[in-house]
Amino acid sequence: MADRKHVVIVGGGFAGISVAKKLKKAEVDITLVDRNNHHLFQPLLYQVATAALSPGDIATPIRAILGQRKGLRVLLGKVTDIDRDQRFIALKNGRKIGFDYLVLAPGAQYNYFGNEEWPEHAPGLKSIGDALQVRERILLSLEEAEQLEDPKLREPYLTYVVIGGGPTGVEMAGAIAEIAKRNMMRDYSTFSKNETRIFLVEAAARILNGYPESLGEKARETLEEMGVRVLLNTPVTDIGEGEVSFSEGTIQTPNIIWAAGVAASPLLTSLKAEQDRTGRVMVEDDLSLPDDDHIFVIGDAAHKEDAEGNPLPALAPVAMQQGDFVGELLKRETADPASERKAFSFTDKGTMATVGRAKAVADIRGFKFSGFFAWILWSVVHIFFLIGFRNRFRVFVEWMWHYLTFNRGVRLITDRKSAKEEETTEIKNEI
């Protein structure tokens, strides 16, 4: 009988969790390391940012997902280095973890193209913290606008700029339009919904670039009907505190949201393997490194081409299918080292994006459609892929409630930092 191998998985996102689940019954020890203790359903982050859902609806503790099993360890820690020669990964706290097989699934992060100060003024949506920061900015802006009698002075607080016309930017702009034009506005008395300005800014000539052109056009029309101004061929030239500039001018607003370029996790550079221009690691047909068949890179971190030579997109279905594939491969190989490896191939079941309340665009195996039916399909698919019955049930109820009442439940401002500053000032004033 072969010795029991140790499989180390870095990342508890869609890809890493799929590997661990496939290996559940395999005769291997598994260590999964993530810098967060939860798996995050990123496709619904924009709904936390726009106060439709709570963080707990889209995040599940990794331990709860994987349960208990002999030889399984889930560790909370940031992986900072990979030593291929000595066969270990190093955590930020200095601990080292040895491996027989290593599966890297650390995902991607936003790319601000070297502009170090932009993230502070234009947060992206990648974590629960980011989504809460955006939510807080939107809600605080409305509070500020409510206190300003002069429409000119309150204009920046009622202005939103979303940068990047991919699915995240489109969904975010649509959700803001919905808030701004309908439900939340009823709660404020100083300003009217007509004062809200929403811009979706895209450097390319069209939005939803990875989708068929007709769906990108449909999404643009729908957004414009909802009051979003879609600025095409408009690269951002600068972002500062409360303002964003393009070659044609500057827009003043504290509500700037970055949904533009992505780059693979910086951890991957420590592999010293070939990377593409966005930092994704070039992998073989079996998703392992060209010169090391015991190290795999999967999900958003990997550069794998389809049969036509195009890189697979950074999408959840790609990450999940790659995770299943590597999990299955390791299960077979650890049971029978002589087993032959197959090549990974991605099955594209379709792409979808929502464009606001009860509206979406979809391309399912070449069948393109939009509107209410596309939105129903989008909702069903997202509920199905959410992890855990409790989350599925809660999100379903929230969406039904929101659909029937137009009400967004999660409108709490909990910015402890500014609250603390105010408390300190008050105490100082009292002294």
Ligand SMILES: Cc1cc2nc3c(=O)[nH]c(=O)nc-3n(C[C@H](O)[C@H](O)[C@H](O)COP(=O)(O)OP(=O)(O)OC[C@H]3O[C@@H](n4cnc5c(N)ncnc54)[C@H](O)[C@@H]3O)c2cc1C
């Ligand atoms: C806002 C947003 C909306 C999206 N919408 C869609 C959509 O509608 N449809 C779709 O298909 N896809 C969508 N995506 C893309 C999809 O979420 C990704 O393709 C998918 O999450 C990739 O899975 P992954 O496992 O490779 O990486 P991730 O899911 O990002 O997981 C990576 C994990 O690695 C951990 N990690 C990273 N670095 C380290 C480290 N150094 N040490 C320890 N742990 C680490 C992270 O904490 C994370 O848990 C969206 C993404 C975003 C950000």
